[in-house]
Amino acid sequence: MTPTIKDVAKKANVSIATVSRILNNKPGFTPETKLKVLKVIEEIGYQPNGMARGLINKKTQTIGVIFPNVSNMYSAEVLSGIEDAAHEDGSSVIVCKTDSSMERTMKYLRVLAEKRVDGIVFASEMIKEPFYKFMQDVKIPVVLLSSISYQYPIPYVKVDDRHAAYTATIYLIEQGHKKIAMICGDRNDLIAGIPRVEGYKEALQHSGISVIEDYIINANGFAYHNGQEAMDEILVKKLDVTAIFASSDEMALGVLTTAHQKGIKIPDDFSVMGYDDLKLAQMSIPQLTTVAQPLYNMGKSAASMLFEMIATGEQVQSRIMPHSIIKRDSVKERL
Amino acid sequence: MTPTIKDVAKKANVSIATVSRILNNKPGFTPETKLKVLKVIEEIGYQPNGMARGLINKKTQTIGVIFPNVSNMYSAEVLSGIEDAAHEDGSSVIVCKTDSSMERTMKYLRVLAEKRVDGIVFASEMIKEPFYKFMQDVKIPVVLLSSISYQYPIPYVKVDDRHAAYTATIYLIEQGHKKIAMICGDRNDLIAGIPRVEGYKEALQHSGISVIEDYIINANGFAYHNGQEAMDEILVKKLDVTAIFASSDEMALGVLTTAHQKGIKIPDDFSVMGYDDLKLAQMSIPQLTTVAQPLYNMGKSAASMLFEMIATGEQVQSRIMPHSIIKRDSVKERL
DNA sequence: TTGTATGCGTTATCAG
DNA sequence: CTGATAACGCATACAA
Numbered sequence: 001m002t003p004t005i006k007d008v009a010k011k012a013n014v015s016i017a018t019v020s021r022i023l024n025n026k027p028g029f030t031p032e033t034k035l036k037v038l039k040v041i042e043e044i045g046y047q048p049n050g051m052a053r054g055l056i057n058k059k060t061q062t063i064g065v066i067f068p069n070v071s072n073m074y075s076a077e078v079l080s081g082i083e084d085a086a087h088e089d090g091s092s093v094i095v096c097k098t099d100s101s102m103e104r105t106m107k108y109l110r111v112l113a114e115k116r117v118d119g120i121v122f123a124s125e126m127i128k129e130p131f132y133k134f135m136q137d138v139k140i141p142v143v144l145l146s147s148i149s150y151q152y153p154i155p156y157v158k159v160d161d162r163h164a165a166y167t168a169t170i171y172l173i174e175q176g177h178k179k180i181a182m183i184c185g186d187r188n189d190l191i192a193g194i195p196r197v198e199g200y201k202e203a204l205q206h207s208g209i210s211v212i213e214d215y216i217i218n219a220n221g222f223a224y225h226n227g228q229e230a231m232d233e234i235l236v237k238k239l240d241v242t243a244i245f246a247s248s249d250e251m252a253l254g255v256l257t258t259a260h261q262k263g264i265k266i267p268d269d270f271s272v273m274g275y276d277d278l279k280l281a282q283m284s285i286p287q288l289t290t291v292a293q294p295l296y297n298m299g300k301s302a303a304s305m306l307f308e309m310i311a312t313g314e315q316v317q318s319r320i321m322p323h324s325i326i327k328r329d330s331v332k333e334r335l
Numbered sequence: 336m337t338p339t340i341k342d343v344a345k346k347a348n349v350s351i352a353t354v355s356r357i358l359n360n361k362p363g364f365t366p367e368t369k370l371k372v373l374k375v376i377e378e379i380g381y382q383p384n385g386m387a388r389g390l391i392n393k394k395t396q397t398i399g400v401i402f403p404n405v406s407n408m409y410s411a412e413v414l415s416g417i418e419d420a421a422h423e424d425g426s427s428v429i430v431c432k433t434d435s436s437m438e439r440t441m442k443y444l445r446v447l448a449e450k451r452v453d454g455i456v457f458a459s460e461m462i463k464e465p466f467y468k469f470m471q472d473v474k475i476p477v478v479l480l481s482s483i484s485y486q487y488p489i490p491y492v493k494v495d496d497r498h499a500a501y502t503a504t505i506y507l508i509e510q511g512h513k514k515i516a517m518i519c520g521d522r523n524d525l526i527a528g529i530p531r532v533e534g535y536k537e538a539l540q541h542s543g544i545s546v547i548e549d550y551i552i553n554a555n556g557f558a559y560h561n562g563q564e565a566m567d568e569i570l571v572k573k574l575d576v577t578a579i580f581a582s583s584d585e586m587a588l589g590v591l592t593t594a595h596q597k598g599i600k601i602p603d604d605f606s607v608m609g610y611d612d613l614k615l616a617q618m619s620i621p622q623l624t625t626v627a628q629p630l631y632n633m634g635k636s637a638a639s640m641l642f643e644m645i646a647t648g649e650q651v652q653s654r655i656m657p658h659s660i661i662k663r664d665s666v667k668e669r670l
Numbered sequence: 671t672t673g674t675a676t677g678c679g680t681t682a683t684c685a686g
Numbered sequence: 687c688t689g690a691t692a693a694c695g696c697a698t699a700c701a702a
Contacts, residue, residue: 001393001474002473002474004694004695004696005695005696005697006695006696014672014673015672015673015674016673016695016696016697017672017673017674017675017697017698018671018672018673019696020696020697020698021671021672021697021698023696023697024697026697026698027671028671028672029671029672030671030672033671033672045472045473047445047448047449047473048449048695048696049390049449049451049694049695049696050449050450050451051386051387051389051390051395051450051451051694051695051696052386052390052678052694052695052696052697053449053695053696053697054386054678054696055384055386055387055390055677055678055679055680055694055695055696055697056677056678056695056696056697056698057678057696057697058336058678060386062429062450064427069415070411070414070415070418071408071411071412071414071415071631072408072411072614073406073407073408073411075411076405076406076407076408076410076411077406079405079406079430080404080405080406080432083405083430083431083432084432087432087439092399092429092431092446092447092450093429093430094397094427094428094429094430095414095418095428095429095430096418096427097415097418097419097422104422110382111427112427113382114382114383114384114385115385115386115397115427116384116385116386137380138337138380138382139336139337224614224617224618250618253618254618256620257618257620257622260620279407279559280615280618282559283559283585283588283589283592283615283619284618284619284620285591285592285595285619285620287592296406339678339679339680340679340680340681341679349688349689350688350689350690351679351680351681351689351690352681352682352688352689352690352691353687353688353689355680355681355682356681356687356688358680359681361681361682362687363687363688364687364688365687368687368688383679383680384678384679384680385680386678386679386680387678387679387680387681387694388679388680388681389680389694390678390679390680390681390693390694390695390696391679391680391681391682391693391694392680392681392694393694
């Protein structure tokens, strides 16, 4: 069917060894034979077989990336960075979407192991014991993205969520706000949930503002509708706040929409602040003031770190990526 | 290193053939030996080697998907569908982002060929001759997604852009609009550009409204800022229109924002209509009336078609996916 | 510089 | 039911 190295060898009147050398630029052939072989390759349209190659080299030039979800801008942006890094490294990336299901995650881990990927980027999800155990077992290098493990020594790349939330809250306070609600995406989320709430609380305390637990709204996720619901709650509870800090841009947009529907003006009646700085943060009306995560770079870094681990066989250092406040129009100074 | 089938065989006191049979459920072993072998597999944590397998089976259980871009909601949604279909089929998907570069596309095609993917989903981009020639050469099944080739017989899945644009325009007309501007993403785009403009024109003509070329704004892409710029143009040119049909939701959002900045009310001063029905179409203020493409299903269909081609070895029939008008709040009836 | 032979980890074809 | 053994396509140590 598809021509093999043998076909090339035969047609070029050389041995497969020679062809192989030429293909891999290993010393041991004259320019003439090279030319001759290359010509044959061109003629018969030979494509090396990656599997056969990988079988020997024990390298697939492929990494896997595991996401809970791929149909949101967050993952899309991160994936873009990963893809670019992989491209630079001459590798491909297999995307796996788990829907946050343990079974599906384990299944993918197994698949990636069978496919002998060189490494795995594990994104936006806590690493459970069976996952770690398995990856440990099959000895596949892993780096965590927007996640962290307190129990296992896995390198990660993420922003300091606590500090980012702290900064955001301080910004709000600097703008004159004292009564600030926080919409936390998931109270049980050890990464994107709790630390952000802590940062928020800390900022208040450091500013001499007492924390009011009622001001902390627990949404059940980070999505748009969660933001809408949270805003509803703020409204029915008639929370006496002047600013709302949502721990995702999507939720912040939900707040914007619900506010608008109720005839509430942002930022006049409430200031609102998001988290992530997705592209849609600039597309909203008003444009969203938010704390930015360098999503693309986080993806790129994670992949680069992975490639370094693969190349050196050693652990790499985790990276805390810089966050920053993007000032736009959804926060108004309160005098 | 990682245990092989040999290790299993040795430790279980059977031949590798037997292990292989058990692994693949081929007849020829007793329940006892099966139990014994399975136990050993469990113990030593054996994982079959996909490459060795693929080398023989000539199947990788992997498909490639080629996108010009992965960091937008459009691709993200489509990818999600592809991933689900692949998962159902027991396959993995390698994502390739081309940045619309011919070189990068060709490079990826070569990579996918080397990796011996079972098939390729080629998305959102015209298929150039060298691409087709190459894929023809290496005999990899392909299906086009949101694209179509007039020169080559490649199955595709897409909506009928012309008809969708027609429907959208008719809807606007039904709402009483007679002066309708169209923002076309790219006048040279044979797929998402020209057909949509044609559909728009046709709708006008069928309704006895004459086409005014000035009303057709040529943006240089389908992105948010292109929409902003187009709206600027509409404004400076003082186009006498009551409705604006943008050929992407992102662009529509751009016109929303620009309008808002200039103090123009949507839908009171202008009605605006989008295209795609991305998630963000519901997140805007006002929520966007738009013509929906079933993105997720398109991805899923494309992948399913691909798997069918792979399984049967035959061509499959192209699929025109249904579009629909999603009525929300950015279009107002004009009496 | 070049060719031969072995092995990578499987599956499949034979015998037994 | 089970076990050698030959492929699969390639890289590489070893010879020539």
